[in-house]
Amino acid sequence: MAAKILRGPQDAPIDPLRDKTVAVVGFGNQGHAHALNLRESGIEVVVANRRDTPNGRRALECGFEPMNIPDAVSDADLVIIALADEAQPQLYLHSIAPNLKADAIVGFLHGFNIRYGLIEPAADVGVILIAPKGPGRTLRRLYRQDRGLPCLFAMHQDSPKSDAEAIGLAWANAIGCARAGIIYTSFADETETDLFGEQAVLCGGMSELILAAFTVLTEAGYPAELAYLECCHEVKQIADLVYQRGLAGMYQAVSNTAEFGGHRVGPLLIDDSVRQRMQHILREVRDGTFAKALRQDYDRDFTWFKQQRESARSHPIEPAGETVRSLMPWLSEPQDSDSLSDPSPSGA
Ligand SMILES: NC(=O)c1ccc[n+]([C@@H]2O[C@H](COP(=O)([O-])OP(=O)(O)OC[C@H]3O[C@@H](n4cnc5c(N)ncnc54)[C@H](OP(=O)(O)O)[C@@H]3O)[C@@H](O)[C@H]2O)c1
Structure with missing residues (x-):
């Protein structure tokens, strides 16, 4: 069974995101790369993160004003959840869901919480997934080199009023992944194989x-x-x-x-x-x-x-x-590896 694959930015137009606001919730390993790549692709981005943590300070250094989650998501058309998986259910329930605007689309980077029913979005919320196949540092480095990491795309539920698939493909394009390829999957398959x-x-x-x-x-x-x-x-x-x-x-x-x-x-x-x-x-x-x-x-x-x-x-x-x-002291130099664990947004 072969997967459907889109190869190239022409198959994933960025226009559906052009007049939209994207909230990136979490500025860690993945969040920093999504926020920076989206912003450099000309998309309006706001960031939610605690200000007094290393990631919060890095967001400030990168020119974002880290907001609290309710404020960041309340005006967003696309809310990208770049929080640690285990922290997502509580924060979704108490800080994200009650503050989503009508027609908002929620974007996950991993299907875990949807696949196991730990987050159950309301029926009128579009729910999609873009999972870049590599750490945030690589996503960022390749974007800056006019290249991209392949990513997985999945849709859990469409949005009644916006085209959630078109928004997901535009997101994949804006972070550079469409330059490599967008592989269609489901939340269940992404989670289980991962x-x-x-x-x-x-x-x-x-x-x-x-x-x-x-x-x-x-x-x-x-x-x-x-x-x-x-x-x-x-x-x-x-x-x-x-x-x-x-x-x-x-x-x-x-x-x-x-x-x-x-x-x-x-x-x-x-x-x-x-x-x-x-x-x-x-x-x-x-x-x-x-x-x-x-x-x-x-x-x-x-x-x-x-x-x-x-x-x-x-x-x-x-x-x-x-x-x-x-x-080999040079092993710890950042340019020698795209560390999976180091969330520092090198090349910001
Ligand atoms: N790492 C990867 O290579 C990779 C690849 C593909 C997909 N993903 C997925 O991407 C998502 C994010 O993972 P990550 O690796 O980027 O995580 P991460 O580097 O550990 O960053 C986690 C973020 O969550 C925030 N956070 C954690 N607990 C919190 C709490 N209780 N309240 C408020 N904020 C909290 C952290 O904020 P502070 O900075 O304030 O602590 C940080 O911004 C996950 O769904 C993961 O499965 C990761």
């Missing part, structure tokens, strides 16, 4: 694979720095190759020894038992078990989550990593 991908591969799977390999090498008596270099540091070289050329292209670029070893050992490691556990992970994403666990822990001030974060930080791989990275 959660599954980050749990099974990108965050959960990859981290545990690295830690397991690091432990095997160090317990066998190899130096921790060597284990870190081989099983963690070099992930970037391979990830960059996969990113640029795909899996087959990566295998073409590495040595025959590396390719032979990969083909021989990969399927032994990732066998049917792993696939069965992946299917279990997918079931928990689809039936809402994961979303419920996240909400429950958030309601307990993320007690479990904070414990896991602390224990990960004290793993023996961390000092080894610090030693290795100290040999």
Whole structure:
């Protein structure tokens, strides 16, 4: 089943947003890039953020006047919700929904809260999603280079009086994504594939694979720095190759020894038992078990989550990593990577 894809700004005219006001609620990783790109595309933008936080101060530095949420959304035709996912339900209920103007369209960057029914917009509110496939820093950098990140587009409900799809495509154009491509999807598919991908591969799977390999090498008596270099540091070289050329292209670029070893050992490691556990992970994403666990822990001030974060930080791989990275101080320079976690609006 192939997705519908729009390729190029000509398929996503910016005009439907020209005489409109956009409120970007949240000036973090994604919010700063949306606000700045929209403004530079000639769209009227207001920003909502707490003023006394690093993001609030950055919004000021970027020439916005961070407003409170009710004031920012009350005149907006499109309200982009760039808040942390877990903070959205309460803020939507108490600060956004009661202050939306008639015919407003609400835009999400991730489908989580709609998919799991944690936000239930009124029937007369258009509800769309634009999910750029990368961090805000990359969205911003590519926009400034006249390029763009691809994005996903989905519509949960149309607006009775405005064309929510046309507004969504104009938004995608104004942040640069239409230069790459706009891929049609649904809130459910975006949410489920996104959660599954980050749990099974990108965050959960990859981290545990690295830690397991690091432990095997160090317990066998190899130096921790060597284990870190081989099983963690070099992930970037391979990830960059996969990113640029795909899996087959990566295998073409590495040595025959590396390719032979990969083909021989990969399927032994990732066998049917792993696939069965992946299917279990997918079931928990689809039936809402994961979303419920996240909400429950958030309601307990993320007690479990904070414990896991602390224990990960004290793993023996961390000092080894610090030693290795100290040999390459240039690694922390912003231009060398579009960090997923650093929300600072470089290039603002
Ligand atoms: N990060 C990514 O690469 C990425 C990619 C695609 C989609 N998304 C989606 O984009 C959305 C935003 O994520 P993000 O990564 O940009 O988040 P983020 O960098 O963590 O920024 C979160 C924003 O939410 C605000 N916020 C959090 N709790 C709040 C509260 N209780 N009251 C008021 N404001 C609060 C923060 O304000 P303060 O600055 O005042 O704390 C900040 O402006 C999410 O739906 C996410 O799933 C993210």
